[in-house]
Amino acid sequence: xxxxxxxxxxxxxxxxxxxxxxxxxxxxxxxxxxxxxxxxxxxxxxxxxxxxxxxxxxxxxxxxxxxxxxxxxxxxxxxxxxxxxxxxxxxxxxxxxxxxxxxxxxxxxxxxxx
Amino acid sequence: xxxxxxxxxxxxxxxxxxxxxxxxxxxxxxxxxxxxxxxxxxxxxxxxxxxxxxxxxxxxxxxxxxxxxxxxxxxxxxxxxxxxxxxxxxxxxxxxxxxxxxxxxxxxxxxxxx
Numbered sequence: 001x002x003x004x005x006x007x008x009x010x011x012x013x014x015x016x017x018x019x020x021x022x023x024x025x026x027x028x029x030x031x032x033x034x035x036x037x038x039x040x041x042x043x044x045x046x047x048x049x050x051x052x053x054x055x056x057x058x059x060x061x062x063x064x065x066x067x068x069x070x071x072x073x074x075x076x077x078x079x080x081x082x083x084x085x086x087x088x089x090x091x092x093x094x095x096x097x098x099x100x101x102x103x104x105x106x107x108x109x110x111x112x113x114x
Numbered sequence: 115x116x117x118x119x120x121x122x123x124x125x126x127x128x129x130x131x132x133x134x135x136x137x138x139x140x141x142x143x144x145x146x147x148x149x150x151x152x153x154x155x156x157x158x159x160x161x162x163x164x165x166x167x168x169x170x171x172x173x174x175x176x177x178x179x180x181x182x183x184x185x186x187x188x189x190x191x192x193x194x195x196x197x198x199x200x201x202x203x204x205x206x207x208x209x210x211x212x213x214x215x216x217x218x219x220x221x222x223x224x225x226x227x228x
Contacts, residue, residue: 004157033215042220043158043203048213056213091157093216100146100165100207100214107157 002026006092006106013082014114021077021109023092032075033093033103034067036060043091049075087113116141120204120219127194127226135189135222137178137204145206147171147180147187148216152201161189161202194226 005024013019025032034046047057047067054067064080075094079086089110093103120137127133139145149161149171162171167182178189187204204219 006157031214033213035216043205043216043218045215045217048215050213056215093158098214099209100163102148102160102163103216104160105150105158107155 004092004094004104004106006090006109008109009107010110010112012112012114015084016081019079019082019111021079021090021092021111023075023077023106024073025075025092025094026096026104027073029094029096029104031095031097031101031103032067032069034077035091035093036088037091037108038085038088046077046090082111082113084113087111116145116206116208116217118204118206118217118219121222122220124223124225127224129196129226129228130193131226133189133191133194133198133224135202135204135224137187137189137219139185139187139204139206141185141206141208143208145208147178148205148207149176149178149187149189150203150205150218152203152221154200158203194224196226196228199224199226 032049037043048055066078089108091108092106095101095103117140146165148163150158151161162173164171164180170179176191201221203221205216207214
């Protein structure tokens with residue numbers, strides 16, 4: 001069964017450094033998402049992406065964050081200058097179409113900021 | 115805004131015990147409701163869904179019924195197995211706002227002992 005893949009599984013970065021989290025969504029999916037889960041807290045929505053543009057973003061998704069779909073297969077989340085509070089598990093998700101089709105998730109990238 | 119409240123646990127049960135995980139929601143419009151499961155070391159997997167009132171979602175012996183009158187979507191299983199040990203998340207999405215992002219509950223960790 002096709003699946004969403006995320007790399008790396010664990011990323012350790014110094015505070016202030018840039019980090020790029022990578023995702024390969026399922027090939028025929030059109031809607032893409034990033035979520036994060038700080039340890040012990042809820043899974044929170046960050047951003048959604050459709051038709052090569054952001055369709056919605058949360059308050060968390062400030063100017064330090066950006067997303068890109070550079071080549072039609074990868075979907076990346078960039079954090080420009082990481083902070084300690086960016087430490088979390090980041091999940092990528094994708095789905096085929098609108099009207100509440102289920103989202104399919106990757107296994108996540110654990111980001112640790114030192 | 116939209117929100118999901120669920121039992122947080124952790125909960126420990128013996129094999130073959132009955133499981134109920136309560137989930138209630140607040141939403142504008144008509145949400146679709148989901149249960150996701152996260153096995154140790156893995157990403158979020160869709161367990162079941164319901165897209166309109168009185169729909170029953172079912173999968174792997176788990177069931178949940180969309181109750182609009184009580185704004186609930188409780189998860190049940192008649193006889194749990196050790197392999198059901200995981201974290202269970204209730205979630206909703208709506209078509210309002212365009213992106214159909216998921217809003218999650220805090221998750222409930224279930225441990226099933228032999």
